[in-house]
Amino acid sequence: AKETGNNRFLFYTREMNASVEDKLLLLEGLRNAVEQQQFSLLYQPKVDLRSGRIFGVEALIRWHHPEHGMISPLRFIGLAEESGLIVAIGDWVLRTACRQNMAWRAAGLAPISMSVNVSPRQFEELRLVERVALALEDSKLPADALELEVTESLIMRDLAQSVGKMGELKAMGISLSIDDFGTGYSSLSALKSFPISSLKIDKSFVSELADNLDDQAIAMAVISLGHKLNLRVIAEGVETEQQRDFLRSNDCDEMQGYLFSRPLPPDEVATLLQAQGWP
Numbered sequence: 001a002k003e004t005g006n007n008r009f010l011f012y013t014r015e016m017n018a019s020v021e022d023k024l025l026l027l028e029g030l031r032n033a034v035e036q037q038q039f040s041l042l043y044q045p046k047v048d049l050r051s052g053r054i055f056g057v058e059a060l061i062r063w064h065h066p067e068h069g070m071i072s073p074l075r076f077i078g079l080a081e082e083s084g085l086i087v088a089i090g091d092w093v094l095r096t097a098c099r100q101n102m103a104w105r106a107a108g109l110a111p112i113s114m115s116v117n118v119s120p121r122q123f124e125e126l127r128l129v130e131r132v133a134l135a136l137e138d139s140k141l142p143a144d145a146l147e148l149e150v151t152e153s154l155i156m157r158d159l160a161q162s163v164g165k166m167g168e169l170k171a172m173g174i175s176l177s178i179d180d181f182g183t184g185y186s187s188l189s190a191l192k193s194f195p196i197s198s199l200k201i202d203k204s205f206v207s208e209l210a211d212n213l214d215d216q217a218i219a220m221a222v223i224s225l226g227h228k229l230n231l232r233v234i235a236e237g238v239e240t241e242q243q244r245d246f247l248r249s250n251d252c253d254e255m256q257g258y259l260f261s262r263p264l265p266p267d268e269v270a271t272l273l274q275a276q277g278w279p
């Protein structure tokens with residue numbers, strides 16, 4: 001039973017219901033992963049749609065399981081949130097991402113921003129602001145080079161407290177972005193209550209942008225809403241030139257996606273930045 005469980009857990013996503021036994025196996029694996037440092041980060045470039053330049057990257061976690069190889073975050077972030085392990089994992093992500101950004105700067109590359117995903121559960125944790133401040137202090141990364149991508153969710157039970165923390169982070173100079181915009185429970189109320197500087201159009205609205213009129217209408221409306229609220233608008237999951245051209249001609253600010261680049265290891269980001277030179 002152990003063996004099938006072990007193989008099966010690879011196929012669960014946060015939407016699926018794993019059996020209790022499979023969940024426990026995955027959980028045990030995750031605990032080990034935290035202790036044994038089995039994680040790494042890839043970095044996906046974010047590009048300015050007008051200039052075509054890379055202005056930042058998003059850190060995306062990978063789990064290198066000793067037997068199962070690379071495991072996607074879609075398969076373990078949900079359980080990490082449920083179990084609270086996301087706090088330790090998220091702290092590692094923050095510290096590693098900030099240090100990596102400083103390493104690129106130290107190598108003489110043009111400074112870019114670093115975006116880090118922060119789950120709703122991390123916002124509930126008491127010491128979030130302190131943890132972020134420590135990651136900046138240890139790495140010496142300027143606060144204005146850090147952006148946190150947040151998703152609003154029912155899990156964020158104490159909205160007032162989370163919004164309070166966002167205000168503290170903003171006061172430190174850190175930017176906040178709403179991730180997966182349009183897919184959550186109450187995106188519009190999040191726009192009203194979160195002190196954010198940008199919003200990210202979810203890739204589910206981008207994938208059929210070339211020929212789905214509804215998706216085109218949604219993208220155009222989100223861009224115009226964002227701009228009216230003085231926010232920058234970024235589209236994720238841009239895979240084709242048609243999608244990029246549509247977004248550009250509808251005044252979207254930034255894009256991210258396989259068309260420009262997949263998530264990359266640090267040395268490949270350095271190569272791209274090197275080729276691009278300083279502005």
Ligand code: C2E
Nearest residue numbers: 060061072073074077093117118119237238239257258263
């Ligand atoms: P997300 O934050 O919405 O990240 C975008 C996902 O789309 C990433 O998947 C990225 O690799 C993928 N992607 C980028 N460009 C394209 C494209 O052109 N086409 C397609 N089809 N996909 C594209 P990934 O890396 O598997 O991450 C999945 C999710 O896991 C993320 O979704 C995020 O919610 C979560 N995640 C990843 N890293 C972290 C982390 O460090 N902390 C937390 N809390 N969550 C994370």
Ligand code: CA
Nearest residue numbers: 058117149179
């Ligand atoms: Ca994200």
Ligand code: CA
Nearest residue numbers: 117151179180
């Ligand atoms: Ca997300």
Ligand code: CA
Nearest residue numbers: 180202203236
């Ligand atoms: Ca997304």
